[in-house]
Amino acid sequence: MNIITVDEMKLIELNILIDVANFCEEHKLRYYLCGGTLLGAIRHKGFIPWDDDIDIIMPRPDYIKFLNEYNKRESPYRVNSMINHKNWYSTYADIEDTRTVKINENFNNSGKHGINIDLFPMDGSPDDEGKRKRFWLINNILTRIATLSALRFTVSKYYADRDVSFSGFRVIARTGIKFLGIPIAKVICHFFDLNQIVTHRAMKYDIDTSEYIGVSTFPHYGYKECVKGASFLKVKKRIFEGIYFNTPDNYDEYLRNLYGEYMKLPPKDKQVSHHDFKVYWKEEKK
Secondary structure (H helix, E strand, C coil): CCECCHHHHHHHHHHHHHHHHHHHHHHCCCCEECHHHHHHHHHCCCCCCCCCCCEEEEEHHHHHHHHHHHHHCCCCEEEECCCCCCCCCCCCEEEEECCEEEECCCECCCCCCCCEEEEEEEEECCCCHHHHHHHHHHHHHHHHHHHHHCECCCCCCCCCCCCCCCHHHHHHHHHHHHHHHHHHHHHHHHHCCHHHHHHHHHCCCCCCCCCEEECCCCCCCHHHHCEEHHHHCCEEEEEECCEEEEEECCCHHHHHHHHCCCCCCCCHHHCCCCCCCEEEECCCCC
16 A cells, blocks of 8 residues: 555645535535634634644534435545444544555554544533533533443543643653553443433533533533534635635634634644544555
8 A cells, every 4th residue: 555645635635625625515514623724714814833634513403414415425534433333433534535545553444544634513512501501511521431342452642732730740740640541441331322322411401592502512621612502603714725614603702712822833842643543545556
């Protein structure tokens, strides 16, 4: 297999995003750039220079329609999720280029799928602040346990690109917790399908009638991902890698919650990717 360079991988991911965006426009589905991809669009008009992935979100009704319809076409791109993949490992989906292979030694399903972009569902939240925070906390704990159960015993690189104090110590501590947590998580997930539990909890709250919304089924940043829905769900086209894509009209609250002073670049020694995988073409490219 021919190895794929980082620049080639970014182009493959961008082409997946273009296909997804066109599909959503054609079927009148809402989607938005999110996470580091949204930050890249706002701060760099494209990829964050040291980042190499693409993340998007969809309101739950649009997400379900997308999962049910996207794979009906003849295409090298395929969406994988709990809806259309029996042994899928997560509450969120990904859209892969089936002509490629991704080797990620952190996960048990390494090598089974290709280069992808991640797709997260957005749901509503309880109106009461206390109930809302408890709801997010429980989902966060359950999701992290489920994620742990799918991991291998590898060193955590979570803080490699983050401007935080004692990052070296945090890496060691996080790796130790990971190693202790994986066996426990596997036992718990043998008896309980936590991904289904979290998803059912989230789907109780309609995104279009809730004041506060977010990706509560995979809250990487915890409650910080919870934002006011009305201004967030308004679509604003913004440039990412020279192409206009959907972004939240009010991105400031979201990015500030996740990254703080998000327009300020981190120190040079933190401008590195924390991803640890290799990617290949399945067939030799001529």
